[in-house]
Amino acid sequence: MPDKIRYCTSCSKYMLKEKCACGAHTESRSPPKYSPEDRLAKYRRQEKRKILQEKGLL
Ligand SMILES: [Zn+2]
Numbered sequence: 473m474p475d476k477i478r479y480c481t482s483c484s485k486y487m488l489k490e491k492c493a494c495g496a497h498t499e500s501r502s503p504p505k506y507s508p509e510d511r512l513a514k515y516r517r518q519e520k521r522k523i524l525q526e527k528g529l530l
Pocket residue numbers: 480481482483484492493494495496
């Protein structure tokens with residue numbers, strides 16, 4: 473297993489190529505075993521940030 477994997481945000485797919493079949497450039501991501509959690513964590517962070525901004529804490 474490579475420790476770096478790439479992700480196409482257009483297709484929501486993981487791959488090793490720097491360019492996806494759809495033509496979009498992929499971005500490096502953590503290994504897939506972290507991906508479902510990572511994706512959710514990203515949304516949770518965004519949500520938390522939004523709440524903090526609304527409260528004027530950021
Ligand atoms: Zn793609």
